[in-house]
Amino acid sequence: MPVRxxxxxxxxxxxxxxxxxxALPWTSDVLGIDRRVWDERLTAGSRSRLTGExxxxxxxxxxxxxxxxPAIPEQRIREALRIRIERFRHAVTRVPAENVQTxxxxxxxxxxxxxxxxxxxxxxxxxxxxxxxxxxDAEVFSCAAGCVKPEPAIxxxxxxxxxxxxxxxxxxGDGGSDELVGAKQAGLSTVFISGIVAELWPERVAPxxxxxxxxxxxxxxxxxxxxxxxxxxxxxxxxxxxxEAGLLVRRSWLTMPASEAGKVRTTTVSATGQPQLERxxxxxxxxxxxxxxxxxxxADERALEPLVGALCRERDVFVxxxxxxxxxxxxxxxxxxxxRLLSDPDPQVRHNAAHTLGKIGSxxxxxxxxxxxxxxxxxxxxxxxxxxxxxxxxxxIPALVSLLAHESKEVQSTLVSVLEGFGASAVPALIQALxxxxxxxxxxxxxxxxxxxxxxAVPALERTLRDAHWQVRFAAxxxxxxxxxxxxxxxxxxxxxxxxxxxxxxxxxxxxxx
Numbered sequence: 022m023p024v025r026x027x028x029x030x031x032x033x034x035x036x037x038x039x040x041x042x043x044a045l046p047w048t049s050d051v052l053g054i055d056r057r058v059w060d061e062r063l064t065a066g067s068r069s070r071l072t073g074e075x076x077x078x079x080x081x082x083x084x085x086x087x088x089x090x091p092a093i094p095e096q097r098i099r100e101a102l103r104i105r106i107e108r109f110r111h112a113v114t115r116v117p118a119e120n121v122q123t124x125x126x127x128x129x130x131x132x133x134x135x136x137x138x139x140x141x142x143x144x145x146x147x148x149x150x151x152x153x154x155x156x157x158d159a160e161v162f163s164c165a166a167g168c169v170k171p172e173p174a175i176x177x178x179x180x181x182x183x184x185x186x187x188x189x190x191x192x193x194g195d196g197g198s199d200e201l202v203g204a205k206q207a208g209l210s211t212v213f214i215s216g217i218v219a220e221l222w223p224e225r226v227a228p229x230x231x232x233x234x235x236x237x238x239x240x241x242x243x244x245x246x247x248x249x250x251x252x253x254x255x256x257x258x259x260x261x262x263x264x265e266a267g268l269l270v271r272r273s274w275l276t277m278p279a280s281e282a283g284k285v286r287t288t289t290v291s292a293t294g295q296p297q298l299e300r301x302x303x304x305x306x307x308x309x310x311x312x313x314x315x316x317x318x319x320a321d322e323r324a325l326e327p328l329v330g331a332l333c334r335e336r337d338v339f340v341x342x343x344x345x346x347x348x349x350x351x352x353x354x355x356x357x358x359x360x361r362l363l364s365d366p367d368p369q370v371r372h373n374a375a376h377t378l379g380k381i382g383s384x385x386x387x388x389x390x391x392x393x394x395x396x397x398x399x400x401x402x403x404x405x406x407x408x409x410x411x412x413x414x415x416x417x418i419p420a421l422v423s424l425l426a427h428e429s430k431e432v433q434s435t436l437v438s439v440l441e442g443f444g445a446s447a448v449p450a451l452i453q454a455l456x457x458x459x460x461x462x463x464x465x466x467x468x469x470x471x472x473x474x475x476x477x478a479v480p481a482l483e484r485t486l487r488d489a490h491w492q493v494r495f496a497a498x499x500x501x502x503x504x505x506x507x508x509x510x511x512x513x514x515x516x517x518x519x520x521x522x523x524x525x526x527x528x529x530x531x532x533x534x535x
Contacts, residue, residue, distance in 0.1 A: 024247065026158075026185045027127060028135035028176075028209065030194030032144075033217045035120050035153060035240065036112050045108050047430075051101035052086050052093055053492065053523070055468060056430055057437055058499075062089050070141040073164040078102055078143040090495070092526035102143070110147035120240040121152045128156065130249055135159040135179045135190070139169050139198050159183045171203025180207075193243065196229035210234045212246065219338045220400075221431070223376065224407065227342045236339055298327045301344075306337040313343035320350040329358045332377065333370050341373065349380045356381060360389045368398035375401060379408025387414040394420055402427075403435045410439030415446045422450040425466060426459035437465060441472045448473060452481045460490040467493060471500025479504060483512045491521035498524055502531035 029035055049059035062085055068074075070081045082102045086093045128134055136157045138145065142164050148154055159182030161175060168174040180187055187208030194200045194211075195218050201211045213233035215226050230236055235246060300312035313331070316324050328348050335341040348355045355377070362374035375393060378386040386408070393405035406424075409417040421440055427433050440447045447469070454466035467485055470478040478500070485497035498516075501509045513532045519525045 026133040026190040031138035033195040071163045092523035109144045113151040133158045139163045170200040176207035201232045301331045316347040375404040379411040384414045391420045426462035448475045463493045464496045467496035471503035
């Protein structure tokens with residue numbers, strides 16, 4: 022059945038990266054809340070604001086902020102609100118030009134366009150001022166619709182407004198909020214756009230590829246999928262379901278009449294007749310993908326060198342993940358070649374090597390990965406930390422803890438997640454970090470000790486209640502509240518009167534619950 026409509030997600034699909042939206046600070050920084058704690062609260066408290074049950078922007082932000090720290094003053098909340106609204110104004114008004122042009126091209130070809138976005142009232146307050154407004158035949162914002170992705174109702178509302186059945190529409194999104202799952206359950210064909218996800222959260226790419234029917238990296242690649250553009254630099258490929266079956270989607274089938282599309286929809290990749298290893302260097306990403314999948318099944322060490330070479334040069338995310346799977350299937354054989362790649366001049370190669378070593382999980386790679394924690398590339402630092410978390414060699418803990426004050430918030434977030442995974446093994450190093458010179462390191466160490474939940478940390482956290490920085494004292498109180506117990510309750514009741522009202526309020530609230 023030919024496609025007559027395309028439905029898009031908004032944030033991280035049509036918008037740019039968050040770092041490109043605005044130079045304004047994050048909401049958590051303005052409020053004085055740890056970013057991880059804020060993100061958890063934002064997710065936990067999302068539905069009422071996203072469905073429009075909460076319509077007052079100030080009340081939305083106040084309720085979220087006070088759920089973390091009731092002492093945050095009104096003035097600071099209003100400043101954070103002003104900046105948050107402006108950041109989202111930038112997001113919807115600074116949309117990449119190529120995305121806007123792609124939508125116009127699709128619409129000019131006679132297809133209907135829809136938009137489904139999980140957003141509260143402040144996040145889309147500036148929608149009418151942006152270049153995307155007016156380009157869609159149906160706009161469904163959750164705060165107006167009263168439902169959210171992945172609930173069936175929100176897809177049904179959009180389809181009803183478009184006047185099209187699900188079978189004649191594509192859904193394009195980055196996969197957040199399980200939107201691809203919801204779209205498939207609603208009967209839509211799905212397209213996963215991986216560009217921003219691959220840059221910020223590469224570990225999320227493979228699970229979302231497994232869900233989607235098709236995969237693109239950039240919005241203009243949709244033109245190839247729809248048969249509206251034949252440019253060589255625009256790529257489109259099938260995802261796991263089609264590739265595992267040995268099928269390659271031809272670029273024009275979506276817009277062909279059903280009677281013709283059935284004749285050309287698929288072709289067998291393995292029919293190229295090329296030697297399997299040579300196909301890893303084929304110009305067509307689908308052919309390379311089929312070759313990599315064959316090597317996953319074969320698990321033949323004779324393919325080690327070609328696979329390592331493919332890992333170095335492959336720029337297609339899905340093919341690269343499949344090459345990684347093939348290398349992981351060879352056990353420890355790839356470890357030494359991959360360790361050597363950690364010194365490659367290309368940061369993408371170093372990133373790929375660290376990613377694969379983490380999945381193999383060999384402790385032989387730990388020392389080399391620790392060295393990469395000082396890499397010039399932030400993506401290599403983050404990926405090396407994640408790999409060390411997967412390997413779980415306790416020798417890496419001191420090096421990971423030493424970076425808790427890292428200037429990059431993304432690296433900080435990764436380190437917290439990794440160190441929490443080490444559990445009790447990380448506690449001695451984290452206790453030592455409570456005496457570090459950098460206050461941010463002391464703050465993160467305190468939060469982590471609470472997350473891990475070791476009573477061994479109680480005496481050190483009690484001493485931290487006298488830290489010179491309120492953020493560190495706040496984290497120590499928060500951690501002691503997580504640990505609980507009579508000793509903790511006594512410590513909080515007898516702690517000196519804190520000069521900061523935020524710390525006093527949190528301590529009183531925790532003590533009152535005991």
